[in-house]
Amino acid sequence: MTTHRVNGDRLNQTLQELARIGATDAGGVTRLALTDEDRAGRDLLRQWMEAAGLAVRIDDLGTMTGRRPGRNDALPPAQIGSHIDTVRQGGRYDGALGVLGGLEVIRSLNEAGIETDQPLELINWTNEEGVRFEPAMMASGVVAGRFTIADVYQKTDRNGHTFGDELTRIGYRGDAASRPGPAAAYVELHIEQGPVLESRDAPVGTVEGILGITWIDITVTGHADHAGPSPLSLRHDALLAAGRIVNAVREIAARDGDPVVGTVGRLDVEPNLINVIPGKVTLSADFRHPTERGLDRMVGELETACMRIAKDTATAIDLNRFWSILPTPFDPALLKAVDEATATFGLPAQRLWSGAGHDAKYIAEITPAAMIFVRSQGGLSHCEDEYSAPDDIAAGANVLLGAVLATSTGSGEPNPD
Numbered sequence: 001m002t003t004h005r006v007n008g009d010r011l012n013q014t015l016q017e018l019a020r021i022g023a024t025d026a027g028g029v030t031r032l033a034l035t036d037e038d039r040a041g042r043d044l045l046r047q048w049m050e051a052a053g054l055a056v057r058i059d060d061l062g063t064m065t066g067r068r069p070g071r072n073d074a075l076p077p078a079q080i081g082s083h084i085d086t087v088r089q090g091g092r093y094d095g096a097l098g099v100l101g102g103l104e105v106i107r108s109l110n111e112a113g114i115e116t117d118q119p120l121e122l123i124n125w126t127n128e129e130g131v132r133f134e135p136a137m138m139a140s141g142v143v144a145g146r147f148t149i150a151d152v153y154q155k156t157d158r159n160g161h162t163f164g165d166e167l168t169r170i171g172y173r174g175d176a177a178s179r180p181g182p183a184a185a186y187v188e189l190h191i192e193q194g195p196v197l198e199s200r201d202a203p204v205g206t207v208e209g210i211l212g213i214t215w216i217d218i219t220v221t222g223h224a225d226h227a228g229p230s231p232l233s234l235r236h237d238a239l240l241a242a243g244r245i246v247n248a249v250r251e252i253a254a255r256d257g258d259p260v261v262g263t264v265g266r267l268d269v270e271p272n273l274i275n276v277i278p279g280k281v282t283l284s285a286d287f288r289h290p291t292e293r294g295l296d297r298m299v300g301e302l303e304t305a306c307m308r309i310a311k312d313t314a315t316a317i318d319l320n321r322f323w324s325i326l327p328t329p330f331d332p333a334l335l336k337a338v339d340e341a342t343a344t345f346g347l348p349a350q351r352l353w354s355g356a357g358h359d360a361k362y363i364a365e366i367t368p369a370a371m372i373f374v375r376s377q378g379g380l381s382h383c384e385d386e387y388s389a390p391d392d393i394a395a396g397a398n399v400l401l402g403a404v405l406a407t408s409t410g411s412g413e414p415n416p417d
Helices: 008-019 036-051 096-112 138-143 149-154 163-169 238-256 292-313 332-344 359-363 390-407
Strands: 055-058 064-068 078-082 120-124 185-191 204-210 212-221 261-263 267-270 280-289 316-325 351-354 369-374
Touching: 008 036, 008 096, 008 390, 036 055, 036 064, 036 096, 036 120, 064 096, 078 096, 078 359, 078 390, 096 120, 096 185, 096 390, 138 149, 138 359, 149 163, 185 332, 185 359, 185 390, 204 332, 204 390, 212 238, 212 292, 238 261, 238 267, 238 280, 238 292, 280 292, 292 316, 332 369, 332 390, 351 369, 359 369, 369 390
Parallel strands: 078 120, 078 185, 185 369, 204 351
Antiparallel strands: 055 064, 064 120, 204 369, 212 280, 212 316, 261 280, 267 280
């Protein structure tokens, strides 16, 4: 079988051209969902999609779907998707790589005269980032049945503008019948947003799934007192207890090893004075694990640790597990297809988990799904210094092309007609 490749130079040029819309002075991009910049980006993307022969439709959330016919157009499509909205002062590659990498796959198939058995669809999901309108992954969440369209339309930004009104204002409010439908496969190309591939000196990786997350609020109550006259043995030091909790969170996660992580990202101390023993501390714990059982076990271990810490420090500790999202393992057959495509291009096989959410998480609930990661320089993302090398980007798009050909039931050879 011929090893087909994308035009890497064209893909990187397309990425840079889109990045001019919403460009920041420091080399990043601010293109928030349903802003004028988002509309301009969508308009340009639509031009490119139509020039590539795609029939573009817009759904009631503004999601753009471009369809390339197959030999048997009645078959469910193979889908490629991501997003072009960004965070404030974000990077050029997060999200955009998945959409424009998919566009490059279609351009390359067109140039090679390859017709797949089933149709291909390229999707630009609306409001993946959730920066202007919360929550994140909004459009894919509606398609997966996690959110309702009525609730989404009423979401407001900081200035009181509603999602529904802004969608209409930018001219991208379509109809529900145009939503991406059932598919045979969904593949998403994305920058890693982390340092794992760089640490392994690998340009591309197969994403096994998206880690489950649980968030916990922790309140430590002690007794505020003068720092001088209070003997150490008689103190009820809330901050001492909190410090031990911070260590416990890390130790609990470290016992399972990568990709499991535990983080304390917020800590508030009262009264926060130099000569007063802290009487109250509130802090957070963020656990991430590839299995639901693992998440539950980590929380149980933290509860046990807090009971011991409370006794040792003469404090009271209360835990509130207020939010969780289940792990999402990706489809084994698609993961195998990505691995095989990676090997076809002579790239080292790598498996890793995503610690961040993506549209593929929700789509995996209704369609077999997989993701491909491209190495991020320094592991940076959601910042203006975000960068992936052109050769790595081309490698990721080549793997995407190979995986799409493997999952679209075609021979991968030019149409004899």
